[in-house]
Structure formats: C-alpha cells, structure tokens
Amino acid sequence: MVDQHIQAPDGVRPPPPSLRWDERPDGPVLLLLDQTRLPAEEAELVCGDVPALVRAIRTLAVRGAPLLGIAGAYGVALAAARGEDVDTAAAALEGARPTAVNLGYGVRRAVAAHQGAACGSEAAAAALAAAKALHLEDAEASARMARHGLALLDELLPAGEHRVLTHCNTGRLVSGGEGTAFAVALAAHRAGRLRTLWVDETRPLLQGARLTAYEADGHGMAYRLLADNAAGSLFAAGQVDAVLIGADRIAADGSVANKVGSYPLAVLARYHHVPFIVVAPTTTVDLGTADGASIEVEQRSGQEVSGMYAPHAYNPAFDVTPAELVTAVVTEEGVASPVTGARLAELCARSRQVSVS
Numbered sequence: 001m002v003d004q005h006i007q008a009p010d011g012v013r014p015p016p017p018s019l020r021w022d023e024r025p026d027g028p029v030l031l032l033l034d035q036t037r038l039p040a041e042e043a044e045l046v047c048g049d050v051p052a053l054v055r056a057i058r059t060l061a062v063r064g065a066p067l068l069g070i071a072g073a074y075g076v077a078l079a080a081a082r083g084e085d086v087d088t089a090a091a092a093l094e095g096a097r098p099t100a101v102n103l104g105y106g107v108r109r110a111v112a113a114h115q116g117a118a119c120g121s122e123a124a125a126a127a128l129a130a131a132k133a134l135h136l137e138d139a140e141a142s143a144r145m146a147r148h149g150l151a152l153l154d155e156l157l158p159a160g161e162h163r164v165l166t167h168c169n170t171g172r173l174v175s176g177g178e179g180t181a182f183a184v185a186l187a188a189h190r191a192g193r194l195r196t197l198w199v200d201e202t203r204p205l206l207q208g209a210r211l212t213a214y215e216a217d218g219h220g221m222a223y224r225l226l227a228d229n230a231a232g233s234l235f236a237a238g239q240v241d242a243v244l245i246g247a248d249r250i251a252a253d254g255s256v257a258n259k260v261g262s263y264p265l266a267v268l269a270r271y272h273h274v275p276f277i278v279v280a281p282t283t284t285v286d287l288g289t290a291d292g293a294s295i296e297v298e299q300r301s302g303q304e305v306s307g308m309y310a311p312h313a314y315n316p317a318f319d320v321t322p323a324e325l326v327t328a329v330v331t332e333e334g335v336a337s338p339v340t341g342a343r344l345a346e347l348c349a350r351s352r353q354v355s356v357s
C-alpha cells in the first residue's frame with residue numbers, strides 16, 4: 001500500500017525557536033537551535049562571536065536560505081555590539097556559504113543600517129534593528145507564501161486531497177516563520193487537504209529524514225519518508241500530485257538552485273505531468289545573476305558522501321533546475337507561472353523588502 005498514511009502522535013508540539021538574540025550581562029549572543037543534533041536533541045548552540053557563527057553556518061548547525069539571511073544580519077549586529085570591524089565580519093559571514101543568496105542579502109542589509117547611523121552605539125543598534133526587521137519580515141513573507149501556495153495547489157489540483165513530494169527541509173527551521181515549501185504543505189494540512197507529505201531523505205546530510213520528518217511529526221502531519229532513489233517509482237505509481245521545494249537562489253532567467261536532487265525531481269515531474277512548484281521569498285530571487293550557469297554551486301567535503309568507504313567523492317550541495325521545468329515560483333508577492341524573468345522582476349519590484357546593493 002504505497003499511499004498508507006503515517007499519522008504522527010496526537011497534537012501539535014511547539015518547537016523551540018530556530019534562532020534568537022539574547023542580551024546577557026557579558027554581552028549579546030545569538031542562540032541557534034543546533035540542526036546537526038536534531039532530531040535526537042533540541043539543543044541550543046551559543047554563538048558569542050562571528051567566528052563561532054561562521055562555523056555554525058559552515059557545519060549546517062544553522063541552514064536554509066531565509067534563515068541564513070537572518071543569521072547573517074544578526075552576525076553583523078553581533079560584531080557591531082562587540083566593537084569589531086563590521087566589514088571584516090561581513091566578509092567572513094558572506095563567504096561562509098556561496099549559493100544561498102539570502103545570506104549576502106541579510107549581511108548587506110545589516111551593514112547598510114550600520115553605515116547609515118551616526119555613531120558607534122547607534123550603529124550597533126541600527127544593525128540589530130535591521131536584523132530584527134528582517135526576522136519579522138521573513139515570518140510575514142512565510143505566511144503570505146503559504147496562502148498563495150495553497151491557492152495554487154487548489155487551482156492546479158481540484159481533486160481535493162493533495163499528495164505532495166518535498167525535498168530537503170524548508171519549514172520553521174529555515175525561517176522566521178513557518179518556512180517556504182513546507183509552509184504550503186502545512187497550510188494544506190491545516191485546511192484538511194493534505195493527504196500525504198512524501199519526504200525525500202535528502203542524501204547525504206539527510207535534511208529530509210532528520211529535519212522535515214521532525215517538523216512534520218511535530219505538526220501531526222501525514223507524512224512518509226522515502227529514500228531519494230525511490231522517487232521515480234513513486235511517480236510511476238501515480239502517487240505524487242505535486243512537488244513542492246524551496247530555493248537557495250533564483251537567477252534572472254528563472255533557473256532555480258536548490259538542494260542537490262531537486263533537478264532530477266523536476267525531470268521526473270515533467271515526464272509524469274506533475275506540477276513542480278518552487279516556493280521562495282523575493283529575497284531569494286537574484287536578478288543580478290543572469291542565468292543558472294552563473295550560479296556558484298557550493299562543493300562540500302567528500303566525507304559527507306563516502307564516510308569511511310571511499311575517499312574520492314563528488315559532493316555538490318545544490319543543483320540547478322532550468323525555468324522550463326518549473327511550473328511556478330510562489331513568492332510572498334504572488335506567483336510567477338510561467339516562470340519568466342519579467343514576471344520575477346515584477347514580483348521583486350512589488351516587494352516591501354529593503355533593497356541593498
């Protein structure tokens with residue numbers, strides 16, 4: 001029975017915040033829910049300085065495009081509060097991971113606020129205010145994406161209950177709110193229209209198995225985990241009505257960089273006539289990157305793939321899906337479908353997010 005529902009234990013368990021700023025007697029710190037220890041342990045990682053935060057970003061203790069932007073902005077605020085050189089801190093933070101465009105956006109936004117203030121303490125307060133504003137805006141964007149995304153699902157899939165496949169982790173753990181693609185699935189669940197959330201394991205770091213399953217379980221959603229290489233037979237069995245994924249960067253031509261393994265799902269979805277929907281805030285759209293080939297794809301250590309078995313590995317963290325395979329990009333400002341540069345530019349122009357160069 002491929003479509004058997006797995007119902008999590010009853011009720012909704014409130015998860016701890018993914019990230020929070022804490023003013024302590026010996027100075028402020030950024031507290032991160034350490035995603036490398038989930039789901040076994042809900043432990044907070046204390047980042048008292050920028051090098052600690054850079055390490056947390058590189059090791060994926062904090063991860064996912066929108067949350068990386070928020071963390072980057074708080075990182076600049078941390079450097080400013082400690083009286084450290086903000087430009088040096090910004091360069092270290094921005095360089096920690098290259099593909100998620102939100103990281104650079106958050107960092108530059110806090111730096112711009114810092115530069116715009118009159119003196120040291122005002123500048124530190126301005127950087128912190130920028131980080132807090134981005135945090136709140138992301139929560140709001142998340143709620144709006146969920147509304148637009150659910151309306152789109154209902155329009156594309158009039159049959160009623162949706163069976164949705166997702167990849168990587170795109171929920172509360174990556175956002176100031178309830179996430180991107182996951183937030184749409186959650187909205188469908190709350191509306192009684194999610195039949196099954198199919199969760200890809202997401203090799204090699206298992207963001208799906210460890211994090212999406214943890215979030216889905218916490219919300220009492222009907223989810224089922226699968227090995228990434230089981231997706232093909234799941235499509236062939238007619239068990240997927242739509243694919244919902246997030247994005248780390250969307251180029252001006254609509255190409256979508258997301259967790260490696262997204263592109264094969266787009267190819268499968270096209271072959272099986274299933275909508276492939278990308279959900280991302282306008283801060284993930286990078287009109288300054290012309291096309292998919294210009295997106296830098298982060299290469300990570302082969303150890304993550306091969307462990308002890310084989311020393312030589314190919315381990316790109318992301319892949320790029322061309323716009324022609326994407327049915328729709330759902331942003332907080334509305335939907336691009338078909339996905340064209342002009343439509344993405346229109347949605348970005350509508351965005352209330354502060355623009356930074």
Ligand code: MRU
Nearest residue numbers: 063064065168170180246247259
């Ligand atoms: O390497 P990760 O875990 O940071 O990759 C995250 C993803 O690929 C997410 O799908 C993406 O950031 C979108 S999250 C809203």
